[in-house]
Amino acid sequence: MNENLTPREQEIFDLLLEGMTPKEIAFKLNISFNTVIYHQKKLYNKLDVHSINELLTKYNTTQADDIVLVSSLPSQNFKRQITNISKYKNRKLMSIPAGISIIAVSLLSIWYFIYLPSTLPLVFDKKWLVLSSHAGWNASIASNNNELKSGSWATYQIRNEIIDKQQKEVLTLTAYLTEGPYWVTAHFVTNETIIIHMLREGSGVRFKVLGDSGSGWTLVFWTVHEEHISYDFPIYTIDNQTVEINIPFSSLRQPVYQRQIPFDKKNISHMAILRHSPDFSLISGSSTIKIFDFEIY
Secondary structure, eight states, X not given: OOSOOOHHHHHHHHHXXXXXXXXXXXXXXXXXXXXXXXXXXXXXXXXXXXXXXXHHHXXXXXXXXXXXXXXXXXXXXXXXXXXXXXXXHHHHHHHHHHHHHHHHHHHHHHHHHHHOTTTOTTTTOHHHHHTSGGGOOEEEEEESSHHHHHHOEEEEEEEEEEETTEEEEEEEEEEEEOOSSSOEEEEEEEOOHHHHHHHHHOSEXXXXXEEOSOOOEEXXXXXXXXXXXXXXXXOOOBBTBEEEEEEEGGGOBOOTTSOOOOOOGGGEEEEEEEEEEOTTOSOOEEEEEEEEEEEEO
């Protein structure tokens, strides 16, 4: 290898060899998923690989001396890499029965939701499902700066409300982003099995949003190829006015720093709504949006 890995790239490289996913790495290092993907792409370019499978194949059979490590203690890094490769091989062997169990549980869950309509009569009402407690939404804050992260917060609420004189199931999202020179993002995410199943069978989504003057809201779909890839669409709001949003999957776009891969709905793994403040932006403070009449078509 002609180029050195940076300390962060080396750290992510080691964790990838351990068999960790980008999502697990983001949690372990307390950084955002997008940051992990960015560094993963950079180290792929430096190591001349194009996927996690190619990385593991190449460096599980390569002598550690062939890799230039950025560290004041190269001998410790050498030992750590050999240990990581051994851990990955052991984890891979142990994951075979666990993988079979996960597949069995997933298939059983899909069968339960699809073939037992008598016990879940509302499951086929797509507006009801996405905006219900069964959707499994969760909220979190990610940042590359601990001060900004601790000073920011995100909350969500699902309840019945009267909007335009009609009762609606409403998903209310509130994000407070601390102003600063680094990025900070509020994440609202669902990967509920039946919702992902419906998205993979659909052609797009539409919904209505009632918001304030805050900005930076985006709908994002994560897909799994050899790595996690995101596709997004901005959510525009007008202060105290209802806006109709229609997002055919053909209109989704990728961030420029990612490896460009055509969107494949069959690979959707997560749906998320983000409020994102990139470096040095003016997107800060509190903003609330109310989403209703959400439909997968």
